[in-house]
Amino acid sequence: MLDSAQLSPNTQRAMSTLHVAIAGATGAVGAEMLNCLEQREFPVGKLTLLASARSVGRKLRFRGEEIAVQELGHDSFEGVEIALFSAGGSLSENFGPSAAASGSVVIDNSSAFRMDPEVPLVVPEVNPEAVSNRPKGIIANPNCTTIVTLMGLNPLHKKFGLKSIIASSYQAVSGSGQQGITELENQVRALSEGRSDFETNVYPQQIAFNVIPHVDQFLEGGYTKEELKMLHEGRKILALPDLKVTCTCVRVPVYRSHSISVTAQFENPVTVEEARAAFDGVPGVRLVDDPGTATYPTPLDATEKDDCLVGRIREDQVLENALALWVVGDQVRKGAALNAVQIAELL
Numbered sequence: 001m002l003d004s005a006q007l008s009p010n011t012q013r014a015m016s017t018l019h020v021a022i023a024g025a026t027g028a029v030g031a032e033m034l035n036c037l038e039q040r041e042f043p044v045g046k047l048t049l050l051a052s053a054r055s056v057g058r059k060l061r062f063r064g065e066e067i068a069v070q071e072l073g074h075d076s077f078e079g080v081e082i083a084l085f086s087a088g089g090s091l092s093e094n095f096g097p098s099a100a101a102s103g104s105v106v107i108d109n110s111s112a113f114r115m116d117p118e119v120p121l122v123v124p125e126v127n128p129e130a131v132s133n134r135p136k137g138i139i140a141n142p143n144c145t146t147i148v149t150l151m152g153l154n155p156l157h158k159k160f161g162l163k164s165i166i167a168s169s170y171q172a173v174s175g176s177g178q179q180g181i182t183e184l185e186n187q188v189r190a191l192s193e194g195r196s197d198f199e200t201n202v203y204p205q206q207i208a209f210n211v212i213p214h215v216d217q218f219l220e221g222g223y224t225k226e227e228l229k230m231l232h233e234g235r236k237i238l239a240l241p242d243l244k245v246t247c248t249c250v251r252v253p254v255y256r257s258h259s260i261s262v263t264a265q266f267e268n269p270v271t272v273e274e275a276r277a278a279f280d281g282v283p284g285v286r287l288v289d290d291p292g293t294a295t296y297p298t299p300l301d302a303t304e305k306d307d308c309l310v311g312r313i314r315e316d317q318v319l320e321n322a323l324a325l326w327v328v329g330d331q332v333r334k335g336a337a338l339n340a341v342q343i344a345e346l347l
Contacts, residue, residue, distance in 0.1 A: 017043045017044060017045025017046075018042075018043055018044060018045055018046075018081045018082055019045060019046040019047075019048070019079050019080050019081050019082075020037065020042070020044050020046070020047055020048070020080070020081070020082045020083075020084065020344070021047075021048040021049075021050055021076065021077060021080040021082070021083045021084065021099075021104070022034065022047070022048070022049055022050065022083075022084045022086070023050045023051075023072050023076075023083060023084070023085045023086070023087045023091070023092075023095065023099075024050070024051060024072075024085060024086040024087030024088070024091070024109075025049035025050060025051050025055075025060060025069055026049075026051045026055045026058060026060070026069060027051075027086055027087070027177070028174065028177060028178060028332055029086040029109055029332060029336045029337050030049075030051075030084075030086045030087075030337075031060070032332050032333055032336065032337035032338070033084050033086065033337040033340060033341060034049075034060060034062055035337070036333070036337050036338050036340075036341040037062070037341055038062060038063055040341060040345070042341060042344065042345065044062075044063075046079075047062055047067055048070065048076065048080060049067050049068070049069045049070065050069070050070055050071070050072040050076050050087075051069050051070075051071070051072060051087075052071070052072065053071050055069045056068075056069055056070060056071045057069065072087065072091065072095060073095075074095060074098040075098075076095075076099075077098065077099040077102040077103075077104045078102055080099065080102065080103075080104045081103070081104060081105065082104065082105050082107065082344050082347065083096075083099040083104040083105070083106045083107070084107050084109075084340050084341070084344065085099075085106060085107065085108040085109060085110065086109040086110070086336065086337070086340070087110070088110055089110040089111050089112040090112075091110075092108045092109075092110040092112040092113070093112045093113075096108055096112065096113070096138055097136070097138075099137075100136060100137030100138055101137075103137075104137070105134070105137055105138075105139065105347055106137060106138040106139065107138075107139050107141065107340045107343050107344060108138060108139070108140050108141060109141040109336050109337075109340055111143065111229070112140075113136075113138050113140045114140040114142065114143070114229075114232075114233060114236075115232055115233075115236070116136070116138075116140075118134075118135045118136050119134070119136055119138045119139065119140050120133060120134055120139050120140065121140045121141075121142055121233060121236050121237050122139055122140070122141070122142075122237070122339075122343050122346075123142060123147055123150055123151065123154075123237055123339060124339065124342040124343055124345070124346055125151065125154065125282075125283055125284045125285070125342075126150055126151075126154045126237055126238070127237055127238070127239070128346050130237075131343060131346050131347060139343055141336065141339050141340050141343070142229075142233045142237060142339070143226070143229040143230070143233055143335075144175065144258060144329075144331035144332075144335025144336055145169050145171065145226065145229070145230060145249065145258055145260065145331070145335070146229055146230050146233045146234060146237070147329070147331075147334060147335045147339055148258055148260060148308050148327055148328070148329035148331065148334065148335055149165070149167060149169075149230065149234075149260045149262060149327055150234060150237060150238070151284055151285050151308035151327065151329060151334070152260070152262065152285060152308055152310045152325060152327030153165070153262065153264055153327075154238075155278045155279050155282045155285065156264065156266065156270070156275055156278050156323070157238065157266075158278070159270075159274070159278050160266035160267065160268045160269075160270045160274075160278075160321070161266050161267030161268055162238065162240065162243065162264060162265075162266060162267075163243070163244070163265045163266055163267050163321075164243065164244035164245065164264070164265040164319075165230070165234065165243070165244070165245045165246075165247070165262060165263070165264055165265075166245075166246050166247075166262070166263040166264075167230060167245070167246075167247045167248070167260050167261065167262045167263075168247070168248045168249075168250060168260070168261045169215070169226075169247065169248070169249045169250060169258060169259070169260045169261075170211075170250055170252045170254070170258065170259040170260070170261070170299075171215055171249060171250065171251050171252065171258045171331070172252065172254040172255055172256050172257055172258055172299060172331065173202075173207060173251065173252075173253065173254065173255060174255055174256045174331070174332055175215075175251075175258065175331055176202050176203075176251075179201070179202050180202050180203075180207075181255055183199075183200070183201060183202045183203065183207060184207050184208055184253055184255070186198055186199075187200075187206060187207060187208035188208045188209075188253075191208055191209065203251060207251060207253050208253055209253060210253065211250050211251065211252050211253075212250065212251040213248060213249075213250045214249075214250075214251065215227075215249035215250070215251055216249070223247075224249060226249045227247040227248065227249050228247075230245050230247040231243075231245040231246075231247070254299050255303075256299065256303045256304075256330060256331070256332060257299035257300070257302040257303045257328060257329065257330045257331060258299075258328070258329060258331040258335065259297070259298075259299060259326065259327070259328045260326070260327045260328075261324070261326055262324070262325050262326070262327060263316050263318075263319065263322060263323070263324050264322060264323055264325065265316075265319045265320070265321055265322040266321045266322065266323075267321070268321060269321050270321060270323060271315070272313050272314060272315060272323070275313050275323055275325075276289065276313060279310060284306065284307055284308065284334070285307060285308045285309075285310060286307045286308070286309055286310070287309075287310055287311070288301065288309045288310065288311045289310065289311040289312065289313055291312070295311070296311035296312050296326060297309030297310065297311045297326060297327070297328035298328065299328060301328065302328045302329050302330050303330050304330060304333060305330055305333070306333065306334060306338055307329075307334075308327060308328065308329035308334055309327070309328045309329070310325060310326070310327050311325070311326050311328075312324070312325055312326035313325045
């Protein structure tokens with residue numbers, strides 16, 4: 001019998017192929033999951049694409065072949081080993097446990113299971129060890145803004161000990177799905193033609209040439225659900241139950257990639273030079289920080305890229321042992337689809 005170490009990487013991959021399903025395959029994140037699986041040569045032996053009844057029969061391409069979409073149901077996961085979910089919270093709550101009961105490991109992109117103490121909440125570059133403890137057979141993908149922010153902060157946390165976060169997000173309209181992109185496009189077109197007869201269905205106010213300090217529902221105390229995700233998810237992922245976080249989430253007229261302005265306070269003193277050095281060789285995050293040449297991250301730099309970008313690092317002028325920095329990442333890719341596929345790679 002051959003030892004696997006004697007086999008070529010291609011042969012090993014062929015011998016270890018998996019049955020993978022994507023629930024919500026026709027959505028933006030589902031499509032990006034498909035791209036990530038192909039681009040990263042994930043060992044898919046069989047691929048099942050699932051969506052609502054209206055998408056049944058639609059064909060999506062994967063590795064040069066067309067695969068027909070099937071209707072998502074409780075019996076859709078027989079033989080599936082890894083089920084990637086990006087179908088929305090209610091569908092995850094409904095069908096995720098069925099997939100897990102059938103033997104699939106569910107990797108869910110919604111908020112349905114994130115704060116369940118029996119469901120690990122994972123950013124592979126931050127807490128990969130968490131995937132091994134999954135009593136419900138479900139692993140949760142964090143919120144996209146949380147992922148991008150922690151990608152920028154974790155290298156600093158490891159060296160200096162994170163104590164608190166003050167953040168403001170600048171979130172792209174694709175975070176609202178295709179309807180957010182369409183609303184921005186329609187408003188820009190109307191305004192450029194001198195018309196004001198456009199609709200505001202997705203956002204409570206005009207998004208074109210505007211910024212809206214309102215992402216998700218307002219809760220008691222004045223914060224939105226999106227803003228509190230940074231607090232609760234950050235504490236769980238970093239295993240810092242006393243981490244202090246305050247956040248303001250803002251929707252901006254950008255198509256793709258979120259940006260976050262962060263003031264981070266640490267337990268130990270830190271200089272700008274030490275902070276920059278902390279990013280050397282860290283996977284998934286790249287330093288882009290040379291103010292003298294106007295070199296800093298922008299959403300266009302991060303779009304359709306795997307890495308999150310960090311720049312504008314400077315000492316905070318209010319808090320001790322604190323830095324101000326700017327983090328940018330593609331919320332459809334690393335903030336959702338790529339993170340899920342990376343979790344699958346950990347498995």
